[in-house]
Amino acid sequence: MSSRILVFKFGGASVKDSSAVRNVASILRRYEGKNILVILSAMGKTTNALEGVHLCYTLNNTKEALERISESKNYHYQILNDLFSPEHPIFSTIDNLFANLVLELDLAPEPLFDKSYDRIVSYGERIATAILNAFLVESNIPSKLVSAFDYVISDNTYRDAYINWDLTVKKIDESSKEWFKTPSVILTQGFIGRSEEGCPITLGREGSDFSASIFAFALNAKEVIIWKDVPGIMNADPKLIPSACPIEHISYREAVELAYYGATVIHPKTIKPLENKNIPLRVKSFLNPDGKGTLIDRKRADDAKVSSFIFKFNQVLLSVLPHDFSFINERNLSEIFSLFSRNNIRINIMQNSAISFSVCFDHEPAKLSILIKDLQENFKVRYNERVDLITIRNYTENSADEFIKGRKVFLEQKSRSTWQLIVGKI
Known part of the structure; x- marks a missing residue:
């Protein structure tokens, strides 16, 4: 049954x-x-x-x-x-x-x-x-x-x-x-x-x-x-990109990547239990129940057919530096991560250099003030508020052009299929 x-x-x-x-x-x-x-x-x-x-x-x-x-x-x-x-x-x-x-x-x-x-x-x-x-x-x-x-x-x-x-x-x-x-x-x-x-x-x-x-x-x-209230998973928020279109089919893997980076249609933890038991997931519109919607299953053939754009606004970019100009090492990172864990703050992107460690996360003022106080016991702290995190999946060379025009790029990372940028306000 x-x-x-x-x-x-x-x-x-x-x-x-x-x-x-x-x-x-x-x-x-x-x-x-x-x-x-x-x-x-x-x-x-x-x-x-x-x-x-x-x-x-x-x-x-x-x-x-x-x-x-x-x-x-x-x-x-x-x-x-x-x-x-x-x-x-x-x-x-x-x-x-x-x-x-x-x-x-x-x-x-x-x-x-x-x-x-x-x-x-x-x-x-x-x-x-x-x-x-x-x-x-x-x-x-x-x-x-x-x-x-x-x-x-x-x-x-x-x-x-x-x-x-x-x-x-x-x-x-x-x-x-x-x-x-x-x-x-x-x-x-x-x-x-x-x-x-x-x-x-x-x-x-x-x-x-x-x-x-x-x-x-x-x-x-x-x-x-x-x-x-949307016809399925969209490749972008239509309020931000009017040309956004629904995605008919993606794999569990692509769906979990989109959710992890902040796509709001699906909660990030949703996919794993379904993938483990091969239970298909559909995203459909309650305004049009007869519509196809988006099917999510194990097949990966369609994953790279369309670029997806994800925006996380009201972010904080925070950089941590040792007081004595020493290298950021495993011991420093362990202490830093433990403070983020203790304050229940999820890191959205991170970048390490010789003498600094930078992270981006959602701006929650009460948690931010406590975190900074904790970090300042052993580190210098610099931070920028009111920055935005842009993530592009299956990007092309010019995918980010319209989003960074006239804006300062504080941090940028690229992998084979993902391009992320932290940008300031216009």
């Missing part, structure tokens, strides 16, 4: 309002009679809103945190009012979830920023799945809501959790026998799970894709479909 299971992932844009929720239900009706596990993200920009709540919480600004929670509740109530009659029990369910979210503000801020982040931000998916499940049941689509907290088990690395695969697979496999006794939709949260110490965790920004991959791996799924 498990080989017939389809795993669908719907992102925030797919349930951003009441008409979008209805559209998700209409897509699921197309697959009536099949076993489907649905992974759902928070609605619309709810994750951003809850990140704002968390920031206010860490700054002890309870008044603004409560205001932001109220705004989020009003947003969800607009959707509820369009979908349900006033006496429907979903209103009570959502009231309770928001009441519990408010109670989170009464707890003393965690010493670990990331741990309290996961506790607060994880409410977005819990609220979204409650609403969608209620609407599916109301629409006579057989649906059951299960909690990702009970199945996705990780270590205690908050905001970027490492999955306990053995325990996670065991829990999902045991329950799936009951879930799919008859054809049905099983709905659960993306992005979230439970740490080994029993606290909410998240899988990294846009981690719902990874959630779909985790469940697909455990279920030996037939296929994963990620439903997006």
